[in-house]
Amino acid sequence: MRRRNLPYILSLILAVFFTFLLCLFFRQSLLIVFLLLLLLLPIVSVAATRHAAGRLKVSLRLPAEELSVPADVRITLRLENPTLFPLLNCEFKLLAQNRFYPPMPPQEIVVAAEARSVSETAFPIHFTAAGMFCLDLEELYVTDYLHLWSFKLTPGIRRELPLLPSKRELAPVRLTKASVESEDSVVSPDGERSSEISELREYRPGDRLRDVHWKMTARTDQMMIKEYEHSRDLYFLLLPELEKRSLQESLISLYSLGHKLIRDKESYRVALYHCADHSFEFLPVSSGEELRDVMYRLYLEPVENSSSAYVQLMRQKPELNGVIRIHGGNILPPETPEVY
Amino acid sequence: MPTIVNTVKTEKHMRLSATAKRELSFRSGDEESYGFSLGDVKSLRSSNRFFLCFIRAILIFLACFGTLGGLVSSFGLPFSLPVVALGIFFLSLITAFLYYNRLTFYLGYFLVFGGFIFLSLSFYWYVNSGYQAFMNEVFNKYSDYFRLLATREATEFIENRYLSVTTAMLFMGWFFCILFNITISGYMNLPATFLLSFLPLQVAFYIDIVPPIPYLCMLIAVYISVAVLGRSGHFTLPYRREPGQDFSRKRKKKKTEHVYFASSRGMLQIAGISISLSAAFLVLSGSLFATEMNGRYISNTVKDRTDELVKSVVQGGIYSLFNRYYAVGGLAHGKLGGIGNVNPDFETDLIIRLVPSNSTSLYLKSYTGFYYKDNSFFASAGEGEEILGEDELLEAEDYLPRLPAGRDVDMDSLYEDHDYVSKLWISIVGADTSYDYRPYFTILGSRDSALPGSGISEERKRKAEERFAADLDLLDSQEVIDSYNEYDAIESYEQLYLPFDERIAYDPNPDISPEYQQLVYDTCLQVPEELYGSLEYICRDAGLYDTAGAYDPDSPHPLAPESEAELQQYKQLQTQRLLIANALRRYFVKNYEYTMSPGTTPRRSDVVDYFLHNQKRGYCAHFASSSTLLLRHMGIPTRYVEGYVCTISDIMDGNPVSRDVSGWQSNADSLSDSGVVEVELTDGSAHAWIEIWLDGYGWIPYEMTPPSSEQQNTALDLFGLFGGLLNTTMRGAGDNSTDAQNANNNITRGNFPLFNGSLNFLLKPLSILLAALVLFLLSIPLLKRFREDLRLSRHKRRGEYGEALLLLYRRFLRRLKKQGRLPSSHPALREVFDMLRRNDAGKKLPPEEELTSLQYCLEQAAYDRSGPDAAACRSAAVSLKKLMR
Known part of the structure; x- marks a missing residue:
């Protein structure tokens, strides 16, 4: 009753x-x-x-x-x-x-x-x-x-x-890849890798200059890039910094950039920040379905008023550079972009 | 994106109403706050507008036809059932579809009212005749029921009742359809619908006429439907909704409420269920209408008051309820047995001014009853005769002495000289103006009324002028009389009279003619033959024959004694009469109880007979009427009298008006020093007593009512309200009277445990209800079992052996649960069989192979789409039954 x-x-x-x-x-x-x-x-x-x-x-x-x-x-x-x-x-x-x-x-x-x-x-x-x-x-x-x-x-x-989120057209922005270990650990790209070249391919925007195979380039008149055995560990790393103030814009930017990278046939990773224990999870994305799953994972995380994700990442991985930040609804390219 | 949304919103704002604009702004606020907004909730089942109106039409038809049909059928009036049913259904459709849309609503009502007025004018005489036919029947039935003297024979201009009643029913049907349309279609309001149908039906039910059951069934179905639909809220009128709007939306502080407007299919289902339910209910309980319970009357304040009101309305019309002038005040006009409780309203009926002369009560006589029949004393000499002329009868009252009420008789006191005349000023405020309210013994009055039974005759005036010439100067002119009147009185006048304690010398009354005395003997010894036995029994029981001694009712009664011996014989005869009356009064005091709440007399019972033998409790009218007949039976001419009595306590409570008594009395003694007193007499002072005829002497007033032994509380208190219920007086069929007698013999007022006895009539239906409920509850397991068996056989018939096996398994689980052996609340098959193997090992378990195959078969039945085959199922069922055993 x-x-x-x-x-x-x-x-x-x-x-x-x-x-x-x-x-x-x-x-x-x-x-x-x-x-x-x-x-x-x-x-x-x-x-x-x-x-x-x-x-x-x-x-x-x-x-x-x-x-x-x-x-x-x-x-x-x-x-x-x-x-x-x-x-x-x-x-x-x-x-x-x-x-x-x-x-x-x-x-x-x-x-x-x-x-x-x-x-x-x-x-x-x-x-x-x-x-x-x-x-x-x-x-x-x-x-x-x-x-x-x-x-x-x-x-x-x-x-x-x-x-x-909805997608939007992105302004041209120069991005770099970060070196990410295949076991989802990130190492600094020191160029000292002794691994063998697995293949040569055409240049794609974002490739590092040091990976250019100059001889082949000169021979073929095309910018050729050396693909090392460990070169798979070089990815774009997107770090969404979700804040309440600019949440929807950040989601839109992340989603749009993610799609653009997929369209460009780029594999990339999204650093998922768990603010509860300040840990990071690097989720590989190479297709639309994977991007959707990442977005869904992201929806389950709480949103802070001001995100400390980048600070935490830099604190935990000081050697990491080339992180693409999604901050305040904008896409922030790495602070030390490699000039090519 | 926000820009686009705002643009769309602006366009909508331009087109939409204020409510819609507010709603839109709410929603845009929701989008900002919550990231989404909720639109109008919609039902995917379209509620049919036509259908919604149609169901309403059905409900209106049921209510209207149930009321009118039931009412008219109750009084046995002829009418064409198909014409009335079809006509009312058509009218119901018209009125219900007024709510179809705004146009029909605003235009339709004008047309409906216009048509109503036009047709009522066109068929005026038919409608009028039908109505008069109905009212005539109603009045006839009410007159029979209440034994009223009033009759009503209104002219029916159309003699063909079949035609006129049918037309009137259609006319009334139209009227009721409009009213029911408002209460049902408009508001789905149960109280209003109930009152609209219940109150008209009370015209029949109040006098124990039960309308045909189908009509009641219709009404109960409507009540149930309206109650259920009204409370559900799913009855909104189609025309009040925006197109496509299914839900009402209300924003509250902490929530938003969406309520579904109308479910046409739900309405139809509810109407169907209500009709079935009411039919089933009336089939079960309909016998109540035919039982002896119906119409059993029980005296109580409420019922008696409503009875009085109803009777008043039947006799005097509605107007009589509002104007007390048409009420009869405290007088019953000789009608007996119909008043269960005497509940005076204590409003002033009469105001009198007088000079108190002694401590005895002043009786103001108004109504005189001679002929007894049908529980009434009529003011006529016999059946079919005219009312006796007042002049003729009242002649004999002049110059006569009277006796102190209830005192022992001392005949010597009657024969003294008198020289004391007093004046009484009377003002009628609320009493019936048909009477003069004459004190004993009036000489002359100033009133000259043309009303029958009032005023002073010329002959009487002449005699008064001859014998009391000196005293007539006491009467004032009308201007002076009116000047005393400080109230809103109807009429004021004065009367000269001889006060009670005047010592009057015996002198045979020269005004009494032999013819008059013969008339008295002819009329005032009348007793209904059927009461002879009853009266004889009481006379013997009271020892009246012993008191009477040598009294011979048939002895000659000379008008005036001519010798001393004759005078002595004459005095002896009169003394015997008074002694008999006195003995009877003592008998009443000893064996009967005075009460203001005796209950009414059962219908078809004689009031005197019932009072003397069964009731044995009553008020003044019972004692006066009974003693009139008893004394008549003893051969003493007696008559029944009603009027007002002014007791010494009333005088003591009165207002002193003047110390100067000059002009109020002549030849007064020392008592006259008390001054002039004004006394207000209410209807509580109304009284009944008797007058005994003394040969050659005239009528002697005599008080037969014993003093009250109880403290009367006439105010409307709680006990008074229910008091009558203790005295289960019934006004029903003849066999009811036995109960009533027992009740009145055994139950005494205030004996609370016996209150339960008066509830017996409710115990029966309530116990039937209780028994039915218990039976129903007990039969639930049986019904479930029966339903399960039905399902089992259906599965077998269809070849669904797996389903049948599962049903058996469920029954098995229930048995285990009853035994408390279930391993868990929802055990898996495996758990059950493990438990069986573990706990029942060594008992009469089937072999392990059989158990395994049973388990497998059950698993197949539960989880395998194809299920086990018939043979496996049969063997599994056998194993299961073994387990159950």
Whole structure:
């Protein structure tokens, strides 16, 4: 029973009491029938509601496709009532939140679950911010026809809907790769590697000058680059520094740059900063799916007012240079770009 | 992106209403705060606007047809059922579809009202005749029920009742459809709908007429539907919604509420369930209408008051409720047995001014009853005769002495000289103006009313002028009389009278003619034949025959004794009469109880017979009426009288007006020094007593009511409210009276445990309800088992052996659970079989191979889409049954 049922219970008690008095005073069969009806109806109402509520099936249907903001999405709440009794008062408490933002005040939705049918209710949502959208269907109160009793059901339905940021055109920027060990450890590129050349390839923007195979270049009239055995360890390293103030811009920049690099057939890594223990995780990205996964991983991290990711990275890996920072919504090239 | 959004928003703002603009600004705020915004929630099941109106039309039809059909059928009036049903259904459709959209709403009501007025004018005489036919029937039934004297025969201009009642029903149906449309379609309001249908039906139910059950079924279905739909909130009118709007959206402090507007399919389902439920309910409980419980009357304050109001309305119309002038005040006009509780309102009925002369009460006589029939004393000499002329009957009252009420008789005191005349000023404030309220013994009054039963006849005036010429100067002019009137009185006048303690010498009354005395003997010895046995029993029980001694009712009664011996014989005869009356009064004091709440007399019972033998408790009217008949049975001419009594305590509480008593009395003695006193008499002072005829002497007033032994609390307190319920007086069928007798014999007022006895009538239905509930609860497992068996056989029939096996397995699990042997709340198959092997090892378990194959078969049935084959299932079922055993 909920507090809001009390007025109805009191009104029923009053009705029974007054009908009883009228029965005593007037002894009318109609009044006695009413009295019996007033006594029976609540029982029927509560029993039928209990019967139907126990068999009610609740589900939430979210779009399966990948979504990028801005997006208009329709979430469907399905109520399947297989019984003969319609439930007119099904009250849902819906909690919706983008994890990067405070939760929206609860939405109470009162719908009817018609008998022997599926009642569907659609919630149109307009998304303007990227992030992990969470939908919780925690409580469902099924109130009987006379509002005397509410049965609390806990569907425990929780759905998450990741929303990718929009892409934007990037201004030309000169980037360098950082040397990253294949075991995801980063070493300083000292040029002292004694490994053998595995292949020669054409120059691509960002290649270091020291890797140019000058002889071959001269021979072929094309800038040829030496690919060492360990040259795979040279990647673009993107460090997203997510701050509340410029969160969406940073996400957009990261996502746009990531896509650009993929388009350029570049493998790169994203340094994921866990602010709880100040550790870093270097996630390799070479395709759109991997970038999406990285974004989803990023959505699960808390956002600080001012990010200390770069400071921490430099403290932990002072030898690392060539880190591409995504800071304040902008892409900051490495501080010591290699001039070529 | 933000720029684009703002542009779109601005365009929308230009087109949308203020509410929509506010909603949009809310949503843009949401986007900034939460990263998303929620649009209008929509139901994917379209609620059909036509359908929503149609269901409303059905509910309106049920309410309207249930009310009108039930009401008219209750009174047995003829009407065309299909025409009325179709007509009301059509009208219900029209009124319900007024809410289809804004146009139909705003335009439709004008058309509906216009059509209503036009048709009511066109068919005025049909409608009027139908209405009058209904009202005539209602009044007839009410007159029969309450045994009212009023009859109502309004003219029905169209004699064909079938036609006129049908037309009137359609007319009323239109009216009710409009009202029900407002309460059902507009507000889905149960109290209003209930009152609109329940109150008209009370016209029938109040006098224990039960309408046909189908009509009640319709009404109960409507009540259930309206209650359920009203509380669900899913009934919003189609025209009030924006197109495509399914939910209302309310922003509150900590939440946002979205409530679904209307579910047409849900409404239909609720209406269907309500109709089925009410039908089933009335099938089960309908017998209540036919049981003896129906119409059993029990006396109580509320019922008696409503009865009085209803009777007042039936007799005097609604106006009588608001104007006390039309009420009869504290007088019952000879009607007996209908008042269960006497509850005076203590509003002033009369104001009198007088010079108190002694300590006895002053009786102001108004109504005189002669002929007894049907629990009433009529002011006529016999059945079918005219009311006796006041002049003729009142002639004999002049110059006659009277006796102190309730005192032993001393005949010598009657025969003394008199020389004391007093004046009484009377102002009628709230009493019936039809009477003069004459004190004993009036000489002459200043009132000259044309009303029958009031005023002073010319003959009487002449005699008064002859014999009391000197005293007539006491009467003031009308201006002086009116000048005393400081109240909003209806009428004021004065009367000259001989006060009680005047010693009057015996002198045979020359005004009493032999014809009059014969008339008295002819009219005032009337007793209904059916009461002879009953009265005889009481007379013997009271020892009246012993008191009477040699009294011979058939002995000659000369008007005036001619010799001393004759005078003595004459005095002896009159003394015997008074002694008999006195003995009867003592009998009443000893064996009967005075109460203001005796309960009413059962219908078809005689009030005197019921009072004397069963009730044995009552108020003044019971004692006066009974003693009238008992004394008549003893051969003493007696008549029943009503009026007001002014007791010495009333006089003591009165207001002294003047010390100067000159002009108020003549030949006064020392008592006259008390001054002039003004006394207000309320309806609580209304009283009934009797008058005994003394041959050649006239009518002697006699008080038969014993003093009250209880402290009467006439105010409306809680006990008074329920008091009547203790005295289970019933006004039902004949067999009810037995209960009533037992109740009245055994139950005494204030005996609280016996209050339960008065609740017996409710115990039966409540116990039936309780028993039905218990039976239902007990039968739940059986019903479940039955349903499971049905499912089992259905699965077998369809060849779904795996499902059938699982059903059996579930039953097996339930049994284990009952035995407390389940390894966990939701055990896996493997856990159950492990438990069996572990705990039941050594018991009558099937062989291990059988167990294994059973487990395998169950696993197959549960998880394998193809399921086990029929043979495996059969053997598994056998093994399972073995396990269950």
